[in-house]
Amino acid sequence: MKITIYNCRSDEAEYLEGFRRKHGVELFATKESPTAETVGLADGCECVSIITTPMDETLLKTYRDAGIRFLSTRSIGYDHIDLKAAEQLGLHIGNVSYSPNSVADYTVMMMLMAVRKVKAILLRSANQDYSLRGVKGMEMHNLTVGVIGTGRIGRTVLQNLTGFGCRLLAYDLYPNDSVRKIAEYVTLPELLKQSDLITLHMPATRENHHMINRDTIAQMKDGVILINSARGSLIDTDDFLDAVENGKIGGAALDVVENEAGLYYNDLKCDIMKNRGLAVLKSYPNVLVTPHMAFYTNQAVSDMVENSIRSCILFSKGEKNPWQVV
Template sequence: MKIAAFEVRKDEIKDFKKAAEKYNVELIFTGKPLSVETFDFAEGCGAVTSLGHSRIDRVILNLMRDAGIRFYCTRTVGYNHINLEYARELGIRICNVSYPPNGVAEYTVMLMLMSLRKYKQAMFRGNVNDYSLEGLEGRELRNMTVGVVGTGRIGRTVIEILQGFGCRILAYDAYPNGSVADMAKYVELDTLYAESDVITLHTPLLESTYHMINRESIAKMKDGVVLINCARGSLMDVSDVIDGIEKQKFGALGLDVIEHEDGIYHVNHTVDIISNRDMAYIRQFPHVTMTQHMAFYTEEAVRSMVYGAVKNLRDLNKTGSSAFELF
């Protein structure tokens, strides 16, 4: 079996080579995204893998069908960049990958602590030799009520980590996880908004969760609430969040994702003008900490995603099934 891997980062190459050897497949790779212009790279391959910056739309899927490519695996958990319905019509089988939840969960708690201890302000002061303390007084997590929205693998791991801080933990999920009930109290979403000092989002992006953080939900939150998002940017209506910042509703924000980040994050824009106006504006607030969608980015997660993609494609070809196939 021959696999074409697109959007391959330098840190993935060694794992791709090892995975190809382990699963006995032929592999070619490029750093370019999968597009109409780059599709010829996959000529002669039976399967393709890429990251989420490649749009797997009707045009690309038609090219796959015409080239005899039957399998595609995204090296991401999310799959909003794939037209699944059309892939099914064409008989192209699609899968995603998983990775240990610990990296994102640990990063989430790190952003909580950075936000509560005003790390961004302290760091910028230190860069200009300002070592004063005024305005940097923080708060302790142990005295907080933390609301966790979404208690899947990552949300549950966040709750496990928070156990060590002694804080009160509230949880909300449309499908409660029985293993979480001993560590957190499940409540209605409005109750979580009203009682939480810190709110962290770990829910998938669905039609029902799109812009769940909006003017109405923000109004239900405590004044001075800390909001953390390491999940999906489109869970938040950024304009409404900015309005909340300007009205001093938020004590701090820790954002690893933001809506319309595609083409910006994971790319060097040192000499460019950022086209996302909301992003360019929100990042300048002193109590808003933003990172470039990197909560997942650990050695363990990268290895898991690369090996998972190669194994999934091998399994679809060899056995006709994969545990990670998207239906």
């Protein structure tokens, strides 16, 4: 069995030889993105592995017509793939899972940095301003933390937070019994109303697009802190900017932003920022922005590569595939 791995980074490539031997497959790795021009790189394959390249109906049809039957994205999220078009074309899609500790640990780090105003402290100290004005922080045990989304990552975040002594609230369409042991499930309006700090942990869907907007922000406490290490489309950027500027949102830490595709993971230091929202967010002393790095650990990268390969193998064998979404 041959699998073409598109957009293969050097940090992913180091794992390929071990997984090739372990799973007995032929792996063809390329730095190229999946496009109409590079579809020939998948000759002889029925499965390919991609990462965050947008896959619209036209591109999906190109790969379907080239004999591809299964497309595995090396990411938990699959909002870059037109699932409806894939289903209509008879093309199957899968995502992957990876160590939830990668994102969960990073999320707690961002929480601590936000409540202790670390961005402002670092900006000022870089200019040898060591004064205390405006950088007094809060202690976690005094806060109510609301976790929206209690899948593997959300649950791990909650478990990590148990050591801080804060009150824990949770919201999910599908409550989890293990979460009930450490947090209180409440309605979304109640979570928004009661939480001092809110963190988002769900995939991007049509239903939750811009779930953080002018109306939901209005339900939150004044000075609320918002954390997003899930997907940028969960937050309406314009409404968020207004809330930061009028003081409704007291601080934030964002590892993802709207329309980040084509920006993150590229060296753009000499370019004009083609995302006005991101440019403005970076200017705020109380908003920490990192470039979609929460997942990036050695364990998670290894998991992403191997589980994409395993998913392709399971599909090819016609066996039950826990990662198949279409």
